[in-house]
């Protein structure tokens with residue numbers, strides 16, 4: 001059976017960041033762009049919450065923002081269709097989910113297949129879903145971490161781009177473990193985006209190869 005493969009483009013890209021909260025991962029990506037580490041621009045920072053703190057940071061940084069309230073739409077598909085329209089108008093190459101706490105419909109996953117990344121605060125495929133740092137503590141796993149992956153309709157199950165591992169300590173709480181993982185998130189997410197626009201990510205089946 002031949003596997004279809006996808007190779008990321010080598011170009012100066014246009015990114016849409018999606019967030020619902022404070023936006024520290026968005027900041028780490030933007031800082032990497034400002035340092036010249038990533039060949040891209042953030043064309044828009046989008047949120048499903050008009051008062052998300054991350055949107056205020058984006059405005060402070062003179063970035064364009066947009067928000068849509070899901071309550072103004074009849075159902076998830078209609079909401080995501082409006083989101084896709086916002087993106088098409090801005091010629092977006094890559095969506096980076098950065099603490100975007102809303103499940104995407106297949107509509108948007110297909111429209112941006114291989115062009116949609118997420119960061120998750122656990123070593124997928126362990127602990128998909130929410131409150132995963134607490135789950136890692138409760139399970140007594142010795143290691144947890146963070147995963148950057150491409151997004152597919154099956155939540156948190158897309159091809160893995162990069163991961164970082166942290167120890168889970170005996171006296172960890174959800175907060176202390178989250179803080180340790182977040183430090184790694186801020187390294188691996190910009191790294192994944194950098195590799196993407198260097199044209200170095202190749203998706204074959206469910207594996208991602210990093211090309212030299």
Ligand code: GAR
Nearest residue numbers: 021022023024025098099119120121
């Ligand atoms: C991050 O820890 C991110 O991994 C997590 O939300 C936090 C957002 O923080 N994402 C998920 O749990 C997605 N399921 P931030 O707003 O400071 O980037």
